[in-house]
Amino acid sequence: MTGPRFRALPADGDPLRVLLVGAGGMGRAWLGTVAASPDVTLVGVVDLDPDAATAAADGVPGAVAGTDLAAVAAASGAQAVINVTTPAAHLPVTLQALGLGLPVLGEKPAAASVAEALRLAAAAELAGQLFMVSQSRSHDRHLRRFRDQARRLGPLGVLTTEFFLAPRFGGFRDAMAHPLLLDMAIHPFDAARYVLDAEPVSVYCQEYNPSWSWYAGDAAATAVFEMTGGVRYVYTGSWCSPGLETSWNGGWRLSGAHGTATWDGEGPPRSSLDPAPEPADDGAPGGIAGALAAFVHALRTGTPPRGEIHENLLSLAMVDAAVLSARTDRRVLVAELLDAAHREALAAAGPEREALSSWPSARTPQ
Ligand SMILES: NC(=O)c1ccc[n+]([C@@H]2O[C@H](COP(=O)([O-])OP(=O)(O)OC[C@H]3O[C@@H](n4cnc5c(N)ncnc54)[C@H](O)[C@@H]3O)[C@@H](O)[C@H]2O)c1
Known part of the structure; x- marks a missing residue:
């Protein structure tokens, strides 16, 4: 893997224009977080359900709603996508957004499997765009x-x-x-x-x-x-x-x-070595607000954030390895799982195949 390299966006003082895909339960939480953030402004909402997209964009001046990601991205002038669709839709939506040249902040899990997430890491490399997974609980x-x-x-x-x-x-x-x-x-x-x-x-x-x-x-x-x-x-x-x-x-x-x-x-x-009370809150945002702030900071500075897809792969690998172990009733080596996922990703890949085949190993460089 060539690792996280992505185009930074100039810190021009304007809020980042974001498009939200997936206006379900968690999408509504993201709408509130986007509205409260000075770093971003909502310019569009996409959902398979047109009524859900329209309802989510309702009341946001100038926000475009629709069911077609490419069309809403073009009409809204979006600079980035927040993908809050169901896990099965993470692969197609994030692939499409990266293909449109847009960086993506995606809800966890990165995709429905490590093989799919490897394709997204390769697609991010191909596009030269940031794909960050929002692991909201890691910002606590x-x-x-x-x-x-x-x-x-x-x-x-x-x-x-x-x-x-x-x-x-x-x-x-x-x-x-x-x-x-x-x-x-x-x-x-x-x-x-x-x-x-x-x-x-x-x-x-x-x-x-x-x-x-x-x-x-x-x-x-x-x-x-x-x-x-x-x-x-x-x-x-x-x-x-x-x-x-x-x-x-x-x-x-x-x-x-x-x-x-x-x-x-x-x-x-609590720690048995350090009974002192916790220091005062430093005011840094937690939860999805913390993930959003980290995403914008990464885009403005070019510094890979925690949750960048290459970094996040091993969290999803823990899930897939646990599932495989349970299914086969044996101890599973994560390196073997990654190799198998890499082969599966190569077999299914589209344009991102070249980036996938250039990796000497699917193991994320540490
Ligand atoms: N970080 C957290 O604490 C947390 C909490 C809840 C959910 N989540 C994550 O958020 C994601 C969404 O969960 P949810 O509870 O909002 O699900 P949901 O089913 O309520 O909403 C998903 C929405 O995505 C839309 N959608 C599905 N496929 C689409 C596609 N291809 N294009 C456009 N829209 C599409 C659906 O129509 C639906 O409106 C999941 O990945 C879930 O794991 C995270």
């Missing part, structure tokens, strides 16, 4: 503090996340395969890489659906990852676990040679 200031505490624990042994909730979404999650691993566990997997500053080597996972589950796909899983440096990351979660629920970030515990840090996923993390 408490997570940053937890990571700082991790640095002081000495050699690390094991990091655990426990995630137990019982949401009734309706919609695509109830019908999709692997709803917990693909739609939710991508958040803690990405955060685990960040906290440990380590990459996944292998995983053993069991995925299952409790008898009372209201999801069609497996809504519970336990996965044991070996990370670089030998540290283990153990994730156990369920999306149909009513009562005494955890936070949406889950409950975290990190054990090192010199001490332990814990985080309930909501408040300040």
Whole structure:
């Protein structure tokens, strides 16, 4: 992989003109965040459902609504796309936007599989445009503090996340395969890489659906990852676990040679070595506002952000490797999974094939 190289946009003092694709539940959250940001201005909305696109653009002066991304991009003079479609649509929408020469900020997961995400990394290279995945939960200031505490624990042994909730979404999650691993566990997997500053080597996972589950796909899983440096990351979660629920970030515990840090996923993390209260809020935006600010900063400065597609691939690789392990009931090596995904991506690729075939390895350069 040639790695993240993308065209920066001049910091001309004007807000970035953005086009939102996908005006569903999360799209509405993004509309609020875009409206509140001085960095961007909404110039268009696209959805397969014309009424949803029109309703989302309603009241935004000059915003164009429609069902055709190319047409709305041209009519609105958009400079960037925010892709908030369902995971299955991430590949075609982001491919099209990059092909139009537009940088993309996409909701997690990058795509429905690592093979698809590899095609998007190649398409971003081909277009010379930034594709950043919004991992909103990675912009939490408490997570940053937890990571700082991790640095002081000495050699690390094991990091655990426990995630137990019982949401009734309706919609695509109830019908999709692997709803917990693909739609939710991508958040803690990405955060685990960040906290440990380590990459996944292998995983053993069991995925299952409790008898009372209201999801069609497996809504519970336990996965044991070996990370670089030998540290283990153990994730156990369920999306149909009513009562005494955890936070949406889950409950975290990190054990090192010199001490332990814990985080309930909501408040300040605690460390046995550093009982001082958390420093005051530095005002940096969190959640999707944090992802949007990082995207605009990256475009203005040319500095690759966390979540840039090449960097983000290994978070999705953790998901796919866990799913494969559960399906085959064996330990899966992430390097093998990446090689297989690379072959699959090559077989399916369009114009991005040349960039894909130029990579000596699908393993992201670290
Ligand atoms: N970061 C978070 O905390 C968080 C929370 C919820 C959802 N999400 C992510 O946001 C994304 C959207 O989730 P949602 O809950 O809003 O889903 P949703 O089903 O409510 O909305 C998706 C919208 O995309 C539209 N769409 C689908 N394919 C399209 C295409 N090809 N072109 C244009 N529009 C298309 C649909 O018509 C729908 O309006 C998912 O990737 C999900 O994982 C992230």
